[in-house]
Amino acid sequence: MRLVTLRQATIRHSGAPALENVDFHIDKGEIVTILGPNGSGKSTLLRAIIRAIPLSAGTLERAENLRIGYVPQKLHIDPTLPLTVERFLSLPVRISPDEAEAALSDAGASGLRKRQMTGLSGGQMQRVLLARALLSKPDLLILDEATQGLDQPGSAAFYQKIETVRQQFGCAVLMVSHELHVVMAASDRVICLNGHVCCEGEPAQVASAPEYQALFGTGTLGALALYRHEHDHSHDCDHDHVGKGHEHA
Amino acid sequence: MTFLDDFMIRAALAGIGVAFAAAPLGCFVVWRRMAYFGDATAHASILGVALALTFDVSIFSGVLVTALLMASTISTLSGRGYAMDTLLGVLAHSALAFGLVAVSFLQGVRVDLMAYLFGDILAVSRGDLAVVWSGALLVISLMWWRWSSLLTATLNPELAQASGINPQREQLVLTLALAVVVAVAIKVVGVLLIAAMLLIPAATARIFSTTPERMAFLAVLIGCGSVIGGMYMSFSADTPTGPTIVSTGTALFAAASLVAVIARSLRRP
Numbered sequence: 001m002r003l004v005t006l007r008q009a010t011i012r013h014s015g016a017p018a019l020e021n022v023d024f025h026i027d028k029g030e031i032v033t034i035l036g037p038n039g040s041g042k043s044t045l046l047r048a049i050i051r052a053i054p055l056s057a058g059t060l061e062r063a064e065n066l067r068i069g070y071v072p073q074k075l076h077i078d079p080t081l082p083l084t085v086e087r088f089l090s091l092p093v094r095i096s097p098d099e100a101e102a103a104l105s106d107a108g109a110s111g112l113r114k115r116q117m118t119g120l121s122g123g124q125m126q127r128v129l130l131a132r133a134l135l136s137k138p139d140l141l142i143l144d145e146a147t148q149g150l151d152q153p154g155s156a157a158f159y160q161k162i163e164t165v166r167q168q169f170g171c172a173v174l175m176v177s178h179e180l181h182v183v184m185a186a187s188d189r190v191i192c193l194n195g196h197v198c199c200e201g202e203p204a205q206v207a208s209a210p211e212y213q214a215l216f217g218t219g220t221l222g223a224l225a226l227y228r229h230e231h232d233h234s235h236d237c238d239h240d241h242v243g244k245g246h247e248h249a
Numbered sequence: 250m251t252f253l254d255d256f257m258i259r260a261a262l263a264g265i266g267v268a269f270a271a272a273p274l275g276c277f278v279v280w281r282r283m284a285y286f287g288d289a290t291a292h293a294s295i296l297g298v299a300l301a302l303t304f305d306v307s308i309f310s311g312v313l314v315t316a317l318l319m320a321s322t323i324s325t326l327s328g329r330g331y332a333m334d335t336l337l338g339v340l341a342h343s344a345l346a347f348g349l350v351a352v353s354f355l356q357g358v359r360v361d362l363m364a365y366l367f368g369d370i371l372a373v374s375r376g377d378l379a380v381v382w383s384g385a386l387l388v389i390s391l392m393w394w395r396w397s398s399l400l401t402a403t404l405n406p407e408l409a410q411a412s413g414i415n416p417q418r419e420q421l422v423l424t425l426a427l428a429v430v431v432a433v434a435i436k437v438v439g440v441l442l443i444a445a446m447l448l449i450p451a452a453t454a455r456i457f458s459t460t461p462e463r464m465a466f467l468a469v470l471i472g473c474g475s476v477i478g479g480m481y482m483s484f485s486a487d488t489p490t491g492p493t494i495v496s497t498g499t500a501l502f503a504a505a506s507l508v509a510v511i512a513r514s515l516r517r518p
Contacts, residue, residue, distance in 0.1 A: 052410040070411030077404065081280045082458040091404065092397040092412050116459065142411070 001028040003066055003140050003172055004049055009058035011044055018044045020196050021058070026140065031166065031173040033183045036193035042176040043073070045193065046144050049174070066140060069133030069171070073144045075117075075125065083117045085109075089132050099135070106168070107131035108161050122149045126158055134165065141165070143175035159186060256371055261480055263373040263381045264494065267434045267446060268472030270385035272454075273392045273465040274426050275447035275472075279455070280403050281423075284448055285334060286323060289341035291431050291443035293319035295348030298365050298435070302355055309380050309432050316428035319344060324424055345440070368439035368491030370480075377436055384433035388426045392465075395422050400461055438491040449498040450475065456509045471501060 006024040010017055019041040026032050034042045047053045050070055089100045104110050109127035126146055133141060147155030163186055166173055177183055183190055184203045192198040278287050294312040301311025323340060327333055352360055402409040402419035409416050434443045454467035479494030
């Protein structure tokens with residue numbers, strides 16, 4: 001089932017097009033990752049899908065009553081705003097403490113219910129944001145560079161959680177990521193964006209691209225191996241180049 | 250009993266009405282960093298006073314219209330190439346200046362400027378009281394009705410959008426509420442001190458709050474406390490009432506901050 005379809009979508013920011021003639025779709029249960037350099041329109045695409053910005057041209061179709069769980073890049077909370085995790089989860093719809101606790105445990109953040117939002121670490125914050133996104137029982141989970149600011153083991157653990165969540169909830173996942181190895185391990189489809197769709201396909205197709213092999217040498221298997229080992233050691237800086245590397249992909 | 254004198258009761262009720270409306274709205278002003286926005290809107294209302302006197306309409310409607318115009322002008326101009334603080338600085342002070350110039354043009358009307366700049370709470374009539382409480386009830390119901398959406402939109406516009414809340418609409422609700430609060434508060438604390446009624450109770454309440462609801466509730470209590478305490482002080486020391494109310498609020502804020510600092514240092518052995 002098609003959840004979201006964009007046809008020939010163009011979005012202009014004060015005249016200059018941020019996205020031009022983009023065709024995009026995502027189906028039920030699919031994991032799609034968007035790659036691209038800074039300013040390539042990755043976040044713009046996500047914001048168009050949640051209808052935060054209008055299309056200048058083209059069409060956006062969403063499945064009827066589509067429920068979206070959105071995990072922003074990061075959430076800045078003004079220190080003047082007192083907010084417990086529990087209260088945050090109840091925005092905008094009130095939920096019971098049991099529901100809150102269940103959502104937190106689904107997202108791997110049990111025990112944080114009574115904490116202040118401003119006192120959470122980066123990893124805890126992302127898990128709480130995930131918990132809130134799961135509360136609406138989403139058909140589509142959207143993650144905008146959700147692991148920015150987390151260290152490598154932290155983000156690997158976060159993406160493993162996403163995989164578990166997808167199996168549990170059967171939702172589609174659309175994410176922007178800088179971490180190619182994660183993309184290779186977990187995505188059904190990869191889209192390279194640079195103002196327009198440069199290329200798209202299964203991770204294996206991208207993996208066989210000369211640029212990708214020059215960067216990683218070992219191909220998909222190696223990337224999977226990295227992905228699987230990462231959470232074992234916390235001072236792993238072998239693949240620092242991964243984040244920078246993908247900009248040339 | 251002096252406090253049962255009619256004008257004192259009316260004054261206290263008017264002050265409490267303003268505190269009820271200003272405190273929850275003030276929380277949003279603090280959370281969204283709109284302090285200067287509130288100031289600019291309030292300052293513009295002196296222009297509203299001049300217009301109301303010129304065209305012989307009620308002060309309330311003149312002020313409401315100019316406050317709305319000012320607030321929507323700022324909302325529209327923001328994000329169009331000007332730094333927000335510069336824009337607000339220009340608008341706030343020029344609105345005040347134009348207002349004062351406009352008032353000086355009024356012929357044949359003796360305008361007690363001080364009453365509009367600093368409020369004249371002791372001269373509140375029954376009619377004024379009705380206006381203050383209608384405005385206050387309108388603002389409180391707006392806040393109550395939109396509370397969850399306002400809070401979500403304040404937290405993060407995209408998060409709100411993804412939950413089907415339109416952040417622009419919530420901004421409009423706040424703009425409208427602000428204009429109403431300015432229009433009802435002008436009689437009580439005056440143009441120059443309205444922002445204080447918004448900010449000081451909210452800032453004091455923050456110290457003792459763990460949830461947004463608690464902060465709004467405490468801000469109402471602190472606002473009412475400042476009004477009653479300030480009126481009592483003003484009565485016994487024969488000082489101007491509006492400024493004394495604000496001074497009392499500030500004293501509460503200072504005391505609360507001090508208590509918080511001491512409590513924190515005691516907890517850290």
